[in-house]
Amino acid sequence: MKTFTSTTAGAGVIHLNIDGRRYEVDAEGKNLLHVCLSLGLDLPYFCWHPALHSVGACRQCAVKLYRDDADTRGRIVMACMTPVTDGMRLSIEDSEARAFRSGITELLMVNHPHDCPICDEGGECHLQDMVVMTGHVYRRYRFRKRTYRNQDLGPFLNHEMNRCIQCYRCIRFYRDYAGGTDLEALGAHDDVYFGRQTDGTLQNEFSGNLVEVCPTGVFTDKTLKMHYTRKWDLQTAPSICAHCAVGCNTIPGERYGTLRRVRTRYNGEVNGYFLCDRGRYGYEFVNSERRIRQPSSADAAAAAARAVSGSVVVGIGSTRASLETNYALRRLVGPENFFLGVSDRHLEVLRLMGDVLRAGPAPISSVRQARQSDAVLVLGEDAWNTAPILALTLRQASMNAPAAAAMKQKRLNAWDDAAIREAVRHDTGPFFVATVEATKLDEVAREAHRMSASEIAALGYAVANRIDPSSPAPPDASALITEAAGRIAAALMSAERPLVVSGAGLGDREVIRAAANVARALKKAGRDARIHLVFPQANSFGAALVAGGGLEAAARALSARGGQTLVIAETDIFRDLPKNAATALLSSAAHVIAIDHTRTATTEAAGTVLPSCTFAESSGTFVSSEGRAQRFFSVMPPVDPARSAWRWIDELAVAAGRKPAAWGGLDELIAAMTANVSVHEPQPPRDPDSPLVYTMEGSSLGAPASLNARFWAPGWNSGQAVNKFQAEVSGQLIGGDPGVRLFEPPAEDRGSFFSPAAAASRDGRIQLVPRHEVFGSEELSALAPGIASRIAPASVALSAAECRRRGLEEGGMARVSVDGGEPVDLRVVVREMPDGVASVAPGTPGLPVMAVPGPATITEARS
Ligand code: SF4
Ligand code: SF4
Numbered sequence: 134m135k136t137f138t139s140t141t142a143g144a145g146v147i148h149l150n151i152d153g154r155r156y157e158v159d160a161e162g163k164n165l166l167h168v169c170l171s172l173g174l175d176l177p178y179f180c181w182h183p184a185l186h187s188v189g190a191c192r193q194c195a196v197k198l199y200r201d202d203a204d205t206r207g208r209i210v211m212a213c214m215t216p217v218t219d220g221m222r223l224s225i226e227d228s229e230a231r232a233f234r235s236g237i238t239e240l241l242m243v244n245h246p247h248d249c250p251i252c253d254e255g256g257e258c259h260l261q262d263m264v265v266m267t268g269h270v271y272r273r274y275r276f277r278k279r280t281y282r283n284q285d286l287g288p289f290l291n292h293e294m295n296r297c298i299q300c301y302r303c304i305r306f307y308r309d310y311a312g313g314t315d316l317e318a319l320g321a322h323d324d325v326y327f328g329r330q331t332d333g334t335l336q337n338e339f340s341g342n343l344v345e346v347c348p349t350g351v352f353t354d355k356t357l358k359m360h361y362t363r364k365w366d367l368q369t370a371p372s373i374c375a376h377c378a379v380g381c382n383t384i385p386g387e388r389y390g391t392l393r394r395v396r397t398r399y400n401g402e403v404n405g406y407f408l409c410d411r412g413r414y415g416y417e418f419v420n421s422e423r424r425i426r427q428p429s430s431a432d433a434a435a436a437a438a439r440a441v442s443g444s445v446v447v448g449i450g451s452t453r454a455s456l457e458t459n460y461a462l463r464r465l466v467g468p469e470n471f472f473l474g475v476s477d478r479h480l481e482v483l484r485l486m487g488d489v490l491r492a493g494p495a496p497i498s499s500v501r502q503a504r505q506s507d508a509v510l511v512l513g514e515d516a517w518n519t520a521p522i523l524a525l526t527l528r529q530a531s532m533n534a535p536a537a538a539a540m541k542q543k544r545l546n547a548w549d550d551a552a553i554r555e556a557v558r559h560d561t562g563p564f565f566v567a568t569v570e571a572t573k574l575d576e577v578a579r580e581a582h583r584m585s586a587s588e589i590a591a592l593g594y595a596v597a598n599r600i601d602p603s604s605p606a607p608p609d610a611s612a613l614i615t616e617a618a619g620r621i622a623a624a625l626m627s628a629e630r631p632l633v634v635s636g637a638g639l640g641d642r643e644v645i646r647a648a649a650n651v652a653r654a655l656k657k658a659g660r661d662a663r664i665h666l667v668f669p670q671a672n673s674f675g676a677a678l679v680a681g682g683g684l685e686a687a688a689r690a691l692s693a694r695g696g697q698t699l700v701i702a703e704t705d706i707f708r709d710l711p712k713n714a715a716t717a718l719l720s721s722a723a724h725v726i727a728i729d730h731t732r733t734a735t736t737e738a739a740g741t742v743l744p745s746c747t748f749a750e751s752s753g754t755f756v757s758s759e760g761r762a763q764r765f766f767s768v769m770p771p772v773d774p775a776r777s778a779w780r781w782i783d784e785l786a787v788a789a790g791r792k793p794a795a796w797g798g799l800d801e802l803i804a805a806m807t808a809n810v811s812v813h814e815p816q817p818p819r820d821p822d823s824p825l826v827y828t829m830e831g832s833s834l835g836a837p838a839s840l841n842a843r844f845w846a847p848g849w850n851s852g853q854a855v856n857k858f859q860a861e862v863s864g865q866l867i868g869g870d871p872g873v874r875l876f877e878p879p880a881e882d883r884g885s886f887f888s889p890a891a892a893a894s895r896d897g898r899i900q901l902v903p904r905h906e907v908f909g910s911e912e913l914s915a916l917a918p919g920i921a922s923r924i925a926p927a928s929v930a931l932s933a934a935e936c937r938r939r940g941l942e943e944g945g946m947a948r949v950s951v952d953g954g955e956p957v958d959l960r961v962v963v964r965e966m967p968d969g970v971a972s973v974a975p976g977t978p979g980l981p982v983m984a985v986p987g988p989a990t991i992t993e994a995r996s
């Protein structure tokens with residue numbers, strides 16, 4: 134008897150008979166398609182998607198259902214629309230059911246161009262798989278086919294509408310799931326067109342998922358098309374997205390030494406089936422012209438070793454580098470000489486977040502757990518732009534409470550997507566957002582508040598105080614904040630699984646402390662509350678765990694300890710420090726050694742530069758916002774002399790006599806690749822840092838989930854094959870989802886409520902805060918051509934009232950001055966935001982991240 138246990142709480146055990154075999158499943162209330170796929174059975178489908186659930190539109194998943202043991206005729210039902218009940222008897226193999234499914238496929242294929250040989254989807258196409266699975270082999274239709282004009286949809290997606298089978302998945306994902314508005318089902322009768330009203334770039338930040346959601350080749354990856362390679366010719370490896378701290382699991386694909394694309398690697402606890410467009414298309418920075426391929430001189434490595442051996446060495450690590458690189462540098466220079474390439478203030482924020490999470494005011498929420506929350510308070514974080522996949526998940530969670538009510542009232546099933554959306558309509562659950570600027574999560578919020586950072590902190594403190602009076606109230610809270618706090622506290626207390634989301638986005642410690650108070654108050658009140666704090670970079674959490682101080686501390690150490698050599702690993706200190714401070718820091722060292730894979734202002738200024746590897750050519754570990762340590766593996770060997778930054782550092786340590794050799798893997802690798810000149814096919818080169826070899830051959834069936842870079846099973850060539858690797862559809866991968874959570878909440882809360890700090894004086898100046906964008910705020914992805922074309926021009930945003938007060942006009946120029954830096958002229962944009970506040974994008978040329986948040990002077994620029 135085959136069994137599976139559902140991960141859904143409250144499910145009950147039921148017995149099924151499918152084609153004469155008995156099954157026991159712990160999945161009461163699930164639909165038959167979900168159960169059949171979870172049992173490993175093959176059943177075709179199109180309109181159903183494991184994340185989008187059922188609408189019963191395509192009629193492809195037909196099975197024969199029998200009333201009881203005596204019933205010999207049965208009736209055809211759609212598996213995706215039929216709830217499982219105890220004692221069910223059904224047949225997938227029944228000849229009528231097979232003929233029905235084959236007939237549906239034939240109809241769907243009537244207008245399909247059958248252009249598989251030249252289709253980018255060929256070889257990984259769900260439609261191809263389903264045609265074979267249904268047994269439809271012969272084309273009888275002999276007439277003209279319907280044809281369409283395709284659209285230019287921007288840098289990410291290619292459009293070939295003739296291949297459409299009208300399953301509506303694209304619209305359901307783009308509009309219903311991701312909140313996009315510019316993709317539509319247009320037309321009438323059998324002439325439905327899935328596209329925009331006019332040509333133009335699809336605006337939604339998750340548009341790239343259409344490549345994987347569309348079961349045919351209508352939407353394909355335009356960046357892959359530039360250097361197209363069939364799926365089976367791509368070398369892949371399990372990887373982690375390097376472009377924010379959500380830690381989405383990815384499958385990069387390589388061919389002939391260039392990275393060709395990135396696809397989703399399912400991780401039930403993290404990103405599920407999706408990626409954001411920054412994560413999918415940011416990969417092109419790996420092939421960028423700005424890559425550093427050679428050392429700064431022929432004897433750079435030897436010169437670096439000499440510099441390291443004879444002097445006090447100070448090291449600056451990185452929030453975008455792996456844990457291994459940071460740790461290797463710390464070991465080389467000693468803990469007292471190791472600093473992080475962020476401002477001291479930035480590091481304080483990261484440390485505070487780490488301390489809060491480890492103290493455990495409430496357990497940390499994974500992305501999956503965020504999906505299950507029934508009330509959400511977002512304090513200060515524009516998660517749509519700082520942690521896109523988390524925000525996409527929160528968008529779904531906003532429907533949980535109204536959906537639960539509708540299910541109870543109208544006796545609907547959780548998977549009945551169309552019925553639930555119809556019942557819920559525009560009803561919003563207890564979802565509250567307090568941010569400086571409008572965010573795309575406002576659309577699903579019951580209340581969206583526009584507040585300054587100090588007001589957001591006050592709101593958080595007030596909410597916590599309403600829930601638990603022993604949590605200190607904010608001084609001088611306005612009536613608006615007090616009233617909003619009352620409503621929010623009541624809603625959170627009415628929920629079973631409330632979630633508090635905040636993070637480093639505003640760079641404000643008070644906002645984080647207030648969020649911790651709310652989570653702690655909820656937990657103390659007996660709620661199953663969770664907290665999620667968004668870290669800024671892929672390894673900000675991990676790097677902060679090993680760092681001593683920030684950049685200002687590094688500058689002080691260099692002058693105090695007479696440091697002569699500075700080693701900077703994969704960080705651009707000009708992003709966080711004002712230009713004069715960064716230049717002064719570099720010139721205070723006799724030798725500056727920069728190890729990086731991409732040219733930056735820091736590598737340009739360094740005396741010695743050593744070329745390191747991106748995530749694609751090296752292996753390592755990132756620690757996500759959830760505190761999940763996840764390994765990424767090299768998808769292609771580094772091209773000599775480039776090597777992982779941690780390997781350069783280790784070699785410097787050995788050459789300088791600072792530590793014994795720990796590994797000699799690179800030499801062995803090169804020897805294996807060059808000595809094997811024979812008539813035989815050489816063995817695939819081994820990756821010395823992982824259990825993998827560089828090859829596109831081999832089966833991933835049975836591989837541990839964390840090492841699997843390919844979802845393929847017999848008959849399942851598309852990514853939908855993931856169902857063969859899951860313990861249950863949309864559940865954990867067999868063997869467990871990849872990654873290890875480093876911090877579980879202590880048995881007892883080790884912290885106490887924070888007290889509100891006194892507000893800092895701004896001397897009448899405006900408060901400048903960071904404005905994060907999916908496209909442009911992250912350093913490496915901004916170098917990808919597709920992403921670069923989506924980056925908005927540099928600007929400063931203010932409210933309309935603030936503009937009037939300062940004599941500024943939308944589209945005009947403003948001069949922005951912050952402490953320690955030269956004034957910068959920026960275009961003015963008017964946004965819905967509080968007075969007394971302005972925002973700029975982090976990384977705006979001339980405005981170091983360190984300066985934001987902070988008081989600034991903004992005047993009209995007169996040139
Ligand atoms: S474009 Fe793709 S996803 Fe959309 S309806 Fe057509 S086949 Fe389905
Ligand atoms: S949400 Fe973050 S980690 Fe996930 S794909 Fe986007 S940038 Fe990458």
Ligand code: FES
Nearest residue numbers: 178191192194213
């Ligand atoms: S998958 Fe069941 S009707 Fe479309």
